[in-house]
Amino acid sequence: MTRVVGIDPALDQRTRESIRAIVDRVVVPKAAEFDRTSRVTSDVLDEFSAAGFWGAVLPESEGGTGTGMEAFGELHEEVGRGCSSMRSLLTVHSMALYALDRWGSHAYREAWSSQLVAGRRLGAFCLTEPEAGSDFTALSAFATRDGAGYVLNGHKRWITGGQLADILLVFARTDKGPSVFLVAADQPGVHRLPVPEIMGTRGSQLADIVFENCRLGPEALVGHEGMGLPIATGVLDIGRFSVAAGSVGILQACLEACVSYASKRRQGGSLLRDHQMIQQAISTVATNTRAARLLVWQAGKLKDRRDPDTIMATCIAKQFAATSAVSAANATVQLHGALGCSDEYPVARYLRDAKVMEIIEGSTQLQHVLISTDACQNRARIVPID
Ligand SMILES: Cc1cc2nc3c(=O)[nH]c(=O)nc-3n(C[C@H](O)[C@H](O)[C@H](O)COP(=O)(O)OP(=O)(O)OC[C@H]3O[C@@H](n4cnc5c(N)ncnc54)[C@H](O)[C@@H]3O)c2cc1C
Missing domain, CATH: 2.40.110.10 (Butyryl-CoA Dehydrogenase, subunit A, domain 2)
Structure with missing residues (x-):
């Protein structure tokens, strides 16, 4: 399995590995079926409840199951690696729960909060x-x-x-x-x-x-x-962050698929991974995966510090991660040849899912408008890292 290069991760190694194990056991084997049947199954929703995934957008101090937004990003990356449909359901659920917790009436918080945190209601x-x-x-x-x-x-x-x-x-x-x-x-x-x-x-x-x-x-x-506008800004920021993290998950899945296939397929007398153009493809996917993860990590860190720069950091992370996921998935299908176009491998699904990441929670074009406006207003200032 391809190693995830951690960046001073918020989740300790054991927690991250246990999330990875849940995704590998519960989500990965079902993702093709969910794609084919256009629905998810209740056993996976229940497993997410048992693991506390539905309430991760709220910290434990507010009745949730989360340990901060950086950790939330790591969770959404892992789920996105396994299945973008499940990650999408987690995203919109988290957006609704976040709004309820932050701005909802007392009566609605009493009625709905614990149900949504537990995933008994979505x-x-x-x-x-x-x-x-x-x-x-x-x-x-x-x-x-x-x-x-x-x-x-x-x-x-x-x-x-x-x-x-x-x-x-x-x-x-x-x-x-x-x-x-x-x-x-x-x-x-x-x-x-x-x-x-x-x-x-x-x-x-x-x-x-x-x-x-x-x-x-x-x-x-x-x-x-x-x-409506300030609430939309706050809620879309959460959704965008989740989509950015989920796109890193798609990138990671592409990297794992490329490494695995290029290490076993022989053409022209050698393994694909020994052909230089294949090396360039894998190198680009690996580099963009790491760069996108860094951007998501930075946006998450800024959220946890309540730094307003997180809004722009999230737009940048989303724009880069979503567009990189599309390019990576396209390269991954190419590297698999005809098999990449079949349902014997999940890579065609990665490409279809990645394209959606460019449209939801503010399209790529909209992110470019926001990022460019900010860069011009702030005279191309250097944003400190960490
Ligand atoms: C799978 C999926 C799930 C979704 N889930 C949800 C959901 O849960 N809740 C929800 O509310 N919505 C959801 N959406 C809708 C999504 O948020 C919208 O599709 C998105 O906001 C774009 O709006 P639109 O499709 O009307 O495209 P339009 O806004 O009509 O845009 C069409 C094209 O023009 C570009 N464009 C638009 N304005 C500009 C501009 N100012 N400058 C440059 N280019 C521009 C866009 O980037 C796009 O390429 C979902 C969409 C998809 C595909």
């Missing part, structure tokens, strides 16, 4: 609409005041875990601007329409969700009316 994140994608300020979902509460109407698209989730973090306008609500998925007026086919993360059970005269109590409001 959360999803509902921002995108047919006409509001990268520009989510174009939201048209609307929550109208109704006595003390609200009536929600709107249409959300491409919701990861939308077929499974019990509670939905929903962005909708009110008279005071973009706002956020927590909506139980089984309440009247919530209609879920499964998305049948998607290129990558196929097991993450996407749904379109329509809210039709859905009545919400005042305690469903997250934060205050009009707080």
Whole structure:
């Protein structure tokens, strides 16, 4: 097995190895099935509950199972190495739990927090609409005041875990601007329409969700009316960080696949790994894996220190890790030749999953806009490392 080069890791060696072992035992053997059947199975969801993965976004001091965001990144890298669909479900669940914990009403925290931490109930994140994608300020979902509460109407698209989730973090306008609500998925007026086919993360059970005269109590409001943008910024930062870490997981999986295949396949009288162009391919994957992991590590460290630089560090990590994962997966399929195009090896799935990483939680183009704007505003300052 390819060794993971640790960078002063937050998780001690034994914890990291035990997470790796869970992913290898529980997730890796099922990932192809999840991809083929477009659904995950409850035994793996339960194993994540037993391992405390669902609550890792919250520290133990807040009732969660986590030990900080750097460690959260390491967990999401490992899960992403095994299966991007499971990592995607973990991402959106973590986003909903984070928002509930930070801005949710007392009543909702009492009702939902421990359930979400334990993974007995799952959360999803509902921002995108047919006409509001990268520009989510174009939201048209609307929550109208109704006595003390609200009536929600709107249409959300491409919701990861939308077929499974019990509670939905929903962005909708009110008279005071973009706002956020927590909506139980089984309440009247919530209609879920499964998305049948998607290129990558196929097991993450996407749904379109329509809210039709859905009545919400005042305690469903997250934060205050009009707080939608700061909440989106905070929650998307968590999602982006998870996707960056998951992309490092894809890179690591590609590296392991390349090393393994190039060490056994002979062509032209020698092993693939002894051909110089193959060496260049493996070298690029190895270098980008290490560089992406360093960027994720830095973003996680800054989060744990509550340093505002973490927002930009996360954009940079996500942009680099997602684009590198696509290039690495493309090279990995190439290195496997025809077998890379078949389902005998997982590498075609890596390529399809990696492409999704470039689109979700702020596309590559959007990251370039944000990174470039920051670089120009800050006159290309040097950000200290550590
Ligand atoms: C597998 C999957 C899972 C998803 N899960 C969720 C989820 O759980 N919750 C959720 O709310 N959404 C989810 N989404 C939706 C995702 O967040 C959006 O697809 C994404 O925000 C892009 O929006 P869009 O698809 O409408 O593309 P658009 O915004 O229409 O963009 C189209 C293209 O134009 C580019 N572009 C857009 N604006 C600019 C600009 N200013 N400058 C340069 N280029 C630009 C984009 O990068 C993209 O390449 C998911 C999508 C996928 C594919």
